[in-house]
Amino acid sequence: MKESVVHESEIQKELNRRLDIVLRDGYQDPARADISSWELVLWFSFAILIAVVTAVIRTGV
Amino acid sequence: MAGTTNFTGASSAFGTLPVLKEERQLGLLDHSWVNIGIAVATWAFLLGGTTAMFVGARDGIAAIIIGNVIGVSIVSVSVCLGTSKYGVEQFTFARSVFGRAGVLMLVCIFLAIYGVGWSSVLAIMFGRAISEVTNSTAGTTIGPNDLGVTAFAIIAIAISWVLLWKGPTAVKWLNRIVGPGKLALCAGILILLFAEKSWSAIAAAAPLQPFEDPSTNFMVAVEINLAASFGWWPILGNIARFTKTPRAALWPNITGIFAAAVVGEVIGLLAALSLGNFDPTAWMIPLGGMTIGVIALLFIGLANITAIVSIFYGMCLAMRQAGGRRFENIPWGVLTGALFIPVIIVSFFPAQIYDNFFVFLAWTALGFAPLSGVTAVDYILLRRGQVNSRDLYRDEPGTDYAFWGGVNWIAFVALVVGGFVYYALFNPLSLTAHNALFNVISASVPSCIAAGLVHYALTKSLLRPGGRGGYAV
Numbered sequence: 001m002k003e004s005v006v007h008e009s010e011i012q013k014e015l016n017r018r019l020d021i022v023l024r025d026g027y028q029d030p031a032r033a034d035i036s037s038w039e040l041v042l043w044f045s046f047a048i049l050i051a052v053v054t055a056v057i058r059t060g061v
Numbered sequence: 062m063a064g065t066t067n068f069t070g071a072s073s074a075f076g077t078l079p080v081l082k083e084e085r086q087l088g089l090l091d092h093s094w095v096n097i098g099i100a101v102a103t104w105a106f107l108l109g110g111t112t113a114m115f116v117g118a119r120d121g122i123a124a125i126i127i128g129n130v131i132g133v134s135i136v137s138v139s140v141c142l143g144t145s146k147y148g149v150e151q152f153t154f155a156r157s158v159f160g161r162a163g164v165l166m167l168v169c170i171f172l173a174i175y176g177v178g179w180s181s182v183l184a185i186m187f188g189r190a191i192s193e194v195t196n197s198t199a200g201t202t203i204g205p206n207d208l209g210v211t212a213f214a215i216i217a218i219a220i221s222w223v224l225l226w227k228g229p230t231a232v233k234w235l236n237r238i239v240g241p242g243k244l245a246l247c248a249g250i251l252i253l254l255f256a257e258k259s260w261s262a263i264a265a266a267a268p269l270q271p272f273e274d275p276s277t278n279f280m281v282a283v284e285i286n287l288a289a290s291f292g293w294w295p296i297l298g299n300i301a302r303f304t305k306t307p308r309a310a311l312w313p314n315i316t317g318i319f320a321a322a323v324v325g326e327v328i329g330l331l332a333a334l335s336l337g338n339f340d341p342t343a344w345m346i347p348l349g350g351m352t353i354g355v356i357a358l359l360f361i362g363l364a365n366i367t368a369i370v371s372i373f374y375g376m377c378l379a380m381r382q383a384g385g386r387r388f389e390n391i392p393w394g395v396l397t398g399a400l401f402i403p404v405i406i407v408s409f410f411p412a413q414i415y416d417n418f419f420v421f422l423a424w425t426a427l428g429f430a431p432l433s434g435v436t437a438v439d440y441i442l443l444r445r446g447q448v449n450s451r452d453l454y455r456d457e458p459g460t461d462y463a464f465w466g467g468v469n470w471i472a473f474v475a476l477v478v479g480g481f482v483y484y485a486l487f488n489p490l491s492l493t494a495h496n497a498l499f500n501v502i503s504a505s506v507p508s509c510i511a512a513g514l515v516h517y518a519l520t521k522s523l524l525r526p527g528g529r530g531g532y533a534v
Binding site: 011014015018019021022023028029030031032033034035039040043044046047050051054055057058 | 081085123126137147312450451
């Protein structure tokens with residue numbers, strides 16, 4: 001029981017340490033950039049294009 | 062800024078803690094290889110074989126491409142962007158949509174069924190593959206539904222458990238070897254297939270067990286592939302979490318998941334049509350002869366293990382996160398081992414599970430298609446990509462994701478509506494259309510859209526004005 005309390009306390013400490021780091025002003029991590037709207041549009045356009053071209057080829061147009 | 066966070070759900074090495082920059086391991090290429098490793102699993106052959114039950118080669122290839130590209134593009138946006146940006150485990154992240162207790166409900170309902178079901182199918186396939194090997198090399202006479210298959214399935218589960226114990230790094234390195242190897246296996250099957258039969262002969266082969274109406278057959282084939290691709294929902298976010306950029310989180314789902322799944326499924330489709338059997342474990346020796354067939358079967362076994370590990374990694378993290386302190390204090394090895402027990406039990410019923418796997422697949426789509434719609438709309442449209450990292454880990458009332466007693470009932474209403482839309486169009490048990498519209502629009506896509514729309518409308522009208530959920534006003 002005592003061990004688990006210690007373990008939990010260590011995890012909370014580590015969680016808070018990590019949150020403090022990632023929420024710090026000026027924290028630099030390229031992954032935390034937002035994906036641009038145009039890239040999302042490109043993503044779905046590309047997917048739709050693949051589906052439509054496939055459907056067209058299937059119907060033999 | 063610092064503050065303290067009362068937290069129920071983290072763990073140490075393999076936990077739900079936010080990933081720091083230096084811990085992100087996956088660029089575009091690595092993420093692609095990891096995705097290839099899990100997508101060219103033998104379930105892809107099985108899925109291609111199942112597609113062959115309803116349509117021939119030409120329609121089958123089209124159904125596989127259309128089903129996969131639509132499903133993967135939606136699922137990737139719904140789970141990869143948020144988990145990658147915040148470095149947070151997927152089911153911790155899902156607290157922003159469903160609430161803390163809501164995620165626990167989600168895990169217990171969806172994930173347990175999904176993880177156990179899929180892992181059982183893969184373990185049984187491992188069992189059948191290795192049985193074929195021993196039948197051919199050691200003179201055993203293990204039938205496809207014998208206890209010997211179950212025994213080998215349990216061995217697969219045990220190996221998966223050990224690998225799971227080693228964590229994501231072990232999976233990454235294993236996939237660097239197995240991923241390219243599986244592509245070689247695909248190429249080998251394709252070469253052997255076309256060495257025996259011409260394209261025109263395979264293209265002329267009739268579907269194995271079609272319905273009467275060709276257009277229904279085509280849409281059932283698309284629906285099965287949509288179901289498979291929406292089924293990536295519980296897996297992809299926890300891989301994308303380790304990516305280095307948003308671009309590396311998104312595009313490898315096309316170059317990895319979509320492309321590799323299509324390749325694997327098309328090969329499965331052609332092999333099934335050519336050999337007249339949907340089961341990949343029955344193809345290898347007739348196709349490659351004793352030596353090549355045995356090697357291929359052994360490799361299939363290894364490939365299945367990587368897939369089981371990937372499924373279970375996500376499931377165990379989710380259980381740990383959702384289960385709070387009680388689960389948190391269970392050692393990782395014990396937790397993963399305990400969750401394999403239902404898989405072992407189910408493995409005693411190979412005929413019921415493996416030979417009806419497409420029914421199971423269709424049922425999972427009834428859950429995962431709406432789930433994808435709700436999570437995509439929530440993160441992209443309602444939150445505009447902004448989530449309160451600290452409150453994802455807080456359980457107290459009054460925090461952003463407390464909702465109503467820890468459950469966002471609005472998201473669940475949206476899921477139920479999506480499920481009804483699915484069932485109104487398609488019966489996942491009999492694989493028959495409930496509505497003529499099914500032949501035009503499928504069931505998964507409208508179900509996904511309906512759930513997303515309901516979640517958007519109810520959140521805008523009920524949640525946001527009341528200040529719950531941390532949605533920007």
